[in-house]
Amino acid sequence: MATPTEALEAVMPTTRELVLDLHRRMVRIRRFEERAGKLVESGDMPGFLHLYVGQEAVAAGVCSALTDADQITSTHRGHGHAIAKGADFRPMFAELYGKTTGYCKGRGGSMHIVDMNRGMLGANAIVGGGIPIAVGAAFASQYRGDGTVAVSFFGDGATNIGAFHESVNMAAVLNLPVIFVIENNGYAEFTPQDRHMKLTDIADRASSYGIPGVIVDGMDALAVRDVALVAIERAKRGEGPTLIEAKTYRYFDHQGIKGMRILYRDPAEVEAWKTRDAINLIEAIGVERGLVSAEEFAEIWAQTEADIEDGIEFARNSPDPDPVDILDDVYTS
Amino acid sequence: MATPTEALEAVMPTTRELVLDLHRRMVRIRRFEERAGKLVESGDMPGFLHLYVGQEAVAAGVCSALTDADQITSTHRGHGHAIAKGADFRPMFAELYGKTTGYCKGRGGSMHIVDMNRGMLGANAIVGGGIPIAVGAAFASQYRGDGTVAVSFFGDGATNIGAFHESVNMAAVLNLPVIFVIENNGYAEFTPQDRHMKLTDIADRASSYGIPGVIVDGMDALAVRDVALVAIERAKRGEGPTLIEAKTYRYFDHQGIKGMRILYRDPAEVEAWKTRDAINLIEAIGVERGLVSAEEFAEIWAQTEADIEDGIEFARNSPDPDPVDILDDVYTS
């Protein structure tokens, strides 16, 4: 597994700020989700959630390398991408509660979080649905010459759907500044990778499009950030797209926070991945290298809890949508 | 370009019968099409035709390795596949004329020729539309264990559409006895390959699916047959699909027999490919190796002309469909 962290260390040193930044993004994702998962389980919140917990390093690492002007598209498992891209807890919780103060005014829910101010072009409940849209965002970057890039996040399972293939090829042919990030968590719902493709490394698919394919440890936010930076620079130089495969794992079931209904994953496998937990890793790095103290990390956890309470409080106190407005925003007039 | 002809010669010798067989298939395709093209141009026949002329070696080489029990699916450019698979001129001309005696009783026309008795599962006017259908035919082979295989023919342009990607991956995962034959004629309509993908060899896409990808000279029917045989044997051994890329060329425009409306191809390029004409090649091989005489080849041409006259005569004298039957065969009752 090519982890360019060491190689890049000299050029892009792991600063205290960077460690804190990545840690904060990841802790915010993890705690937001664990809490939201419980709220749905208890019936307090409507709908169902696809939790991102375990994969935090991917969203955090990539998004730490982006600005608000850069665009991302996401998936059914989209909270992590939104939070990593800078989304606020208040409108996120409010959206999950279906309130007017939510990111989508309660119209979208968990699978459609959007934040245009942060370049979060939307979660998507159709597998592969967001991939061509990111290509379009990148087309706009190239058309305008504004130096921005687009990133599409999607899963291992999504690389088997037609939209993936068409999008990557199109971006390659048009040389667009887009980065395709496969979050390979080993499963498409309940189907393991070896039952849905004959490859070990999905990054190999890059060769079908004549673009670079890079594999990275998806539990190491620094490593993810490094490969993202390389891809972004390449895109900005006008050299076209990169396909990044981040090997990662989701801790919860495909959906919800309950245990697995059927044993499609070996519990030992789950535990093994948890020993490589992304947040533990960054904390260890921070402390070992003397960049961040354990207390400072604890402070981030505490601050996150406070933000969560604030977000939930805000959401609960927010007004419900009014059914008389049900036809608003179907069209722009 | 890997041409296993020589290597395989010892095992599967180029017999007189084989040369005659391939020659006959190719001459029948060429003359059928040239004639049909003229009939449409003169207004005698309705509709429009995508002519296969130039690519004959691909259909002939592959289909010579198949039995009537093996299935093929085809494209908008489907006459060649049908004829190579054994379709008769009478119902083919009748179909092009829209007569009740046609392969589709006049319902389908040029882009929908079918011959279930010959394992020709249908031409298809949707690019990529036939690819998953071939996978299904192969699924039936595996399900029944009947030792048959399926072949899907399609163009270089079709390898950019989602259905291609999904189908090849699905067949690989399920280990199905199907052969995917890319007829790379260098163009998708008027767009050259280097504007629709970043690859030189489309066979490289096989690596995305963990299956073998083979390149063959698509002007050499013997070479095509040889790689097809290898792929068929592999499929029958239960080892799954193969992706074959046959490098070939179409002599006429994307559609019709007129010259090019715009110069999207260099006329010198067209002429260069014609010097490697598939029919000339097999005639040269036959004569050089003393397997078939020039007179015997001439006899095939003559017989083909006679069959064409017979087919056209038959078609012209066949009854038109009756509009009162317009709702027949929408459903099976």
Added chain:
Amino acid sequence: MTTRELTYVKAFNEGMHQVMAEDPDVFLIGEDVAGYGGVFHMFDGLLTEFGGTRVVDTPISEQAIIGLGVGAAARGLRPVCDLMFMDFVGVAMDQIFNQAAKMKYMFGGNVSVPLTITTAGGAGMSAAAQHSQSLEAWLAHIPGLKVAMPASPYDAKGLIVGAIRDDNPTIVVLNKKMLGVKGPVPEELYSIPFGVANVVREGSNATIVAIGRMVVEAEKAAANLEAAGISVEIIDPRSVQPLDIDTILTSVKKTHRVLVVHEAVEFGGIGAEISSQIQESAFDYLDAPVTRLAAPFAPVPFAPILENAYVPDAPRIEAVVRRLLERK
């Protein structure tokens, strides 16, 4: 026949088990239909009973799933291809409408495609715009395809069996919100052919033609209206393609007033076709315009308060029937 109470999804599942036991040419393919038994547990137990050759998990590749079914069906097998959510038709539409549905006709009758597609539609689960749709109007507009929407456990079993035995491409749309609804279901294998409406309830003052889960809401409304002395006849077409217009017309000619209700958006919904056919064929019998009740012209919203307002329900059905009866 021994009959007992089963849930809608168990009834469907029983139909799958029995028809697969009966006919070795039937196989099931789709995403997580084997190991997991389908995300709605529609296919529980099939892998264990029939093995991995006949119950097959796939990659996320809906075009290839349906296309595989088309090719296998053309070769004489009877594939059941699962599409999980009806909202996913968009990624497989070409194979459904240009391939499966047209093959027989455009190939001059030389090929039959006994393919069954299963899927789940309908709102009311806080699943939002891309997981809640009712798109039967699209499917019913496709010559060559047949489309059923079971509205009871009895029909869920009978229609999946009818679909698989049908020699045409069929699609059976289960309703997600009905999966746990119970009703009487015979133990034996039985089949409901497409194109035969169900007179769910007889009545004389007005007819409600209800589609899918709206049958249940119509029944609630009819019970209330009965208490108020209003007698409502409920017709469930069961399949929207073919549509059993005769049964509907017989009812309308008796009641002279009719409401068509469905979950899909009203504009261009199947209610438009039903309404048009009624007024074309029973114009002189109508004492009021054929009336439609359906979703407003918007995507399905997430917030429960909006979604509840979006999908027609018994109180609104009741109100519209009352208005219909006031019409002079």
Added chain:
Amino acid sequence: MTTRELTYVKAFNEGMHQVMAEDPDVFLIGEDVAGYGGVFHMFDGLLTEFGGTRVVDTPISEQAIIGLGVGAAARGLRPVCDLMFMDFVGVAMDQIFNQAAKMKYMFGGNVSVPLTITTAGGAGMSAAAQHSQSLEAWLAHIPGLKVAMPASPYDAKGLIVGAIRDDNPTIVVLNKKMLGVKGPVPEELYSIPFGVANVVREGSNATIVAIGRMVVEAEKAAANLEAAGISVEIIDPRSVQPLDIDTILTSVKKTHRVLVVHEAVEFGGIGAEISSQIQESAFDYLDAPVTRLAAPFAPVPFAPILENAYVPDAPRIEAVVRRLLERK
């Protein structure tokens, strides 16, 4: 305004040229739209005039073509994505209906998608089942999308300009058989907004609501009927979504008899919606049932003799209007 005769496709092409000259945010993308100018020559000259950044050829990848348009539109550009044949909507449907059309609503109004899709529909060219369809009923059933079907050179130009200037996802369906039809077209840039019907001809005895090319057939029928003393009003809705029902109702309330005619199959066609709305809103004005004339429920057949019988034409329109007038 200087007006001269132009063909339908030239008028469309002129609209493209002028609107691209006006607005640098407009770009065109699709298969063979640049170097070849589109297989119907709809886009001739655009590459030369506007260059390869704004006029872009693509691989055969319709999902990516439309999806690229969605993403670029969400970022404020005004993409025109060509789909060549309307029959190809099936391979790109998810991007059309689940993405482009729903984004604004499901994202709470935070995103606009000023995307235009161009395509060509209709039968009569011996192009058979997969290259001849009229699928506007599907598109009109999608909340968030707008759908126009120009029926004259004037409208071809005005509606493509109107579509591109519209802030919503729009689709403009040209009719293949009308490409060479000539009519008066102003030289200047002008725009026809969606949702405004065209009263093509005024009349008093009956109304024909005609869609797309059927407007031309209706005009021929009306001319014949006029000779026989029958005065027909023809309404062309121009866009089927939104539908200008008011103009239709005004006419029906005057004539009391109405025929809706389109090329698509009748069952579930847009005629069903138009018919339903008319009888819902003008029930008491109707002297005869709203009548539909459309294609039979079959794929489009290849043989000219079948295809001619399949698509409605002036003689059949005339015959149906006569029957409509006989109705007591």
